[in-house]
Amino acid sequence: MTSYTLRSASPAKTRCDAVVVGVVQGAKGPELDGAAGDVASAYGRKLRPLMSGLGVTGKSGEVVKVPTAGAIPSPLLVLVGLGRNQDATAVRRAAGVAARAVTNAASVAVALPADSAELVRAVTEGWELGGYAFTAYKKDEKKDGPGEVVVLSAAARRKEVITAFEESRVVTRAVAATRDWVNTPPGDLTPPKFADAVVAATKEVTRGRGAPKIGIRVLDEEELAELGCGGILGVGMGSSAAPRLVELTYAPKGARHHLALVGKGITFDSGGLTIKPAASMNDMKSDMAGAAAIVQATYAIATLGLPVRISAFAPMAENMVSGSSMRPGDVLTMYGGTTVEVLNTDAEGRLILADALMRATEQQPDVILDVATLTGHMVVALGDRISGVMGSDDVVADVLVAAATAGEEMWPMPIPEAMSERITSSKVADLSQHDWIRWGGGLFAAAFLREFTAGLPWAHLDIAGPSFNSGSAWGHQTPGGTGVAVATLVDFARALATRP
Numbered sequence: 001m002t003s004y005t006l007r008s009a010s011p012a013k014t015r016c017d018a019v020v021v022g023v024v025q026g027a028k029g030p031e032l033d034g035a036a037g038d039v040a041s042a043y044g045r046k047l048r049p050l051m052s053g054l055g056v057t058g059k060s061g062e063v064v065k066v067p068t069a070g071a072i073p074s075p076l077l078v079l080v081g082l083g084r085n086q087d088a089t090a091v092r093r094a095a096g097v098a099a100r101a102v103t104n105a106a107s108v109a110v111a112l113p114a115d116s117a118e119l120v121r122a123v124t125e126g127w128e129l130g131g132y133a134f135t136a137y138k139k140d141e142k143k144d145g146p147g148e149v150v151v152l153s154a155a156a157r158r159k160e161v162i163t164a165f166e167e168s169r170v171v172t173r174a175v176a177a178t179r180d181w182v183n184t185p186p187g188d189l190t191p192p193k194f195a196d197a198v199v200a201a202t203k204e205v206t207r208g209r210g211a212p213k214i215g216i217r218v219l220d221e222e223e224l225a226e227l228g229c230g231g232i233l234g235v236g237m238g239s240s241a242a243p244r245l246v247e248l249t250y251a252p253k254g255a256r257h258h259l260a261l262v263g264k265g266i267t268f269d270s271g272g273l274t275i276k277p278a279a280s281m282n283d284m285k286s287d288m289a290g291a292a293a294i295v296q297a298t299y300a301i302a303t304l305g306l307p308v309r310i311s312a313f314a315p316m317a318e319n320m321v322s323g324s325s326m327r328p329g330d331v332l333t334m335y336g337g338t339t340v341e342v343l344n345t346d347a348e349g350r351l352i353l354a355d356a357l358m359r360a361t362e363q364q365p366d367v368i369l370d371v372a373t374l375t376g377h378m379v380v381a382l383g384d385r386i387s388g389v390m391g392s393d394d395v396v397a398d399v400l401v402a403a404a405t406a407g408e409e410m411w412p413m414p415i416p417e418a419m420s421e422r423i424t425s426s427k428v429a430d431l432s433q434h435d436w437i438r439w440g441g442g443l444f445a446a447a448f449l450r451e452f453t454a455g456l457p458w459a460h461l462d463i464a465g466p467s468f469n470s471g472s473a474w475g476h477q478t479p480g481g482t483g484v485a486v487a488t489l490v491d492f493a494r495a496l497a498t499r500p
């Protein structure tokens with residue numbers, strides 16, 4: 001376990017196995033960032049030729065390790081590129097890059113730009129998430145970061161900086177736990193196993209003195225049938241692992257606002273009878289990233305003690321092919337009675353979300369957020385690093401503000417009027433789940449979900465692209481699950497808590 005401390009010491013006087021400093025792409029070439037302060041003066045005139053000899057440019061993503069040979073007390077200096085600016089995004093990425101570069105140090109001092117609460121948060125989150133590794137299934141590899149990470153900040157004694165530092169640890173824990181769940185092989189995280197994992201995690205989070213109270217209810221297939229959750233049951237029908245609906249509640253004293261969170265929990269998406277092409281199926285263990293994110297965000301919000309009531313809903317099903325799979329043409333009756341004609345079994349997410357959203361509306365929350373790896377269309381539109389946000393204008397705006405604070409890239413997308421016609425085009429049921437028109441498929445999905453929000457303030461976060469990194473590590477993002485949306489949800493709740 002790595003211990004993290006926040007200190008105001010200067011990097012050239014801190015004795016550690018490694019010191020991390022930033023390099024900026026300045027107007028006159030690469031230079032050490034101001035936070036590196038006395039490291040630059042310790043090297044004096046030797047610094048420029050040294051950096052140029054090493055080919056240091058300061059580009060974002062660059063990292064160069066230099067033996068200090070006594071120039072400063074620490075034996076190793078790690079130069080990490082900040083690019084042209086030193087904003088929170090640049091700092092978060094640089095910290096992540098540095099965390100992966102420092103492999104064999106027992107103690108590290110990180111002297112990146114950190115003179116505000118926002119930047120301290122970026123350093124700690126970037127470092128911890130960039131150094132994340134999923135090694136549960138590796139025979140010989142183990143996670144072992146440095147024993148001690150010292151975050152250096154000139155503002156280390158300011159109250160809001162200390163708070164940001166401590167709170168960022170809670171958020172990174174939730175993001176890392178989300179990544180763990182997303183990375184877990186789908187055979188080991190079927191709906192019943194995922195529900196069990198949530199039960200176990202909830203116990204852990206609520207254990208001990210000062211821990212928050214979180215209520216949990218797991219609905220199994222029989223209870224779902226009694227309730228009439230036809231969407232979750234329909235999607236889950238083809239799998240030998242039965243579906244579940246996990247509901248969490250956090251109701252702190254003094255909460256003036258009530259936030260409902262809903263997350264898509266497809267533990268594996270084969271597409272069902274409308275089967276996916278082989279290559280599109282490879283990463284479909286990640287189709288529960290929304291459920292993982294809302295559950296972990298609930299833990300973080302509760303652990304931080306934010307005075308916001310949370311009702312969280314995680315519908316879980318495995319979308320499989322078998323003799324009992326739902327068929328194109330089947331009509332499902334959702335929780336609450338709305339009927340839906342299924343025309344593409346691969347558009348399964350909206351079906352399980354429909355039941356869960358309706359369950360959420362019954363609690364009369366002030367606002368509903370759903371998080372889902374919903375459509376490839378959103379990935380085509382925004383790329384794989386930006387989530388699409390749709391829904392009530394004011395809620396969408398609030399989500400975008402929270403995302404900016406959290407350092408997550410999100411972008412608004414519309415729900416055009418024309419979608420209303422498309423979702424009601426079924427000749428046999430109240431709603432069509434799909435219409436085989438490719439254009440605007442991500443917006444169609446949002447229009448469909450809106451039908452199950454009872455007109456309450458709501459936003460839908462389509463995280464299909466950013467939830468899973470199928471390439472190599474960059475910045476604070478490692479391969480596999482990213483834990484996207486967790487930090488945004490926490491900041492959304494934080495903002496909600498401060499409202500009258």
Ligand code: BES
Nearest residue numbers: 287344346347348373374375376377464
């Ligand atoms: N889980 C997928 C969406 C997805 C695609 C997530 C790529 C992550 C990466 C979803 O269930 C799906 O299959 N969506 C269909 C919707 C279509 C049938 C309307 C899609 O994107 O093709």
Ligand code: MN
Nearest residue numbers: 269346347348
């Ligand atoms: Mn699908």
Ligand code: ZN
Nearest residue numbers: 266269287349
């Ligand atoms: Zn899916």
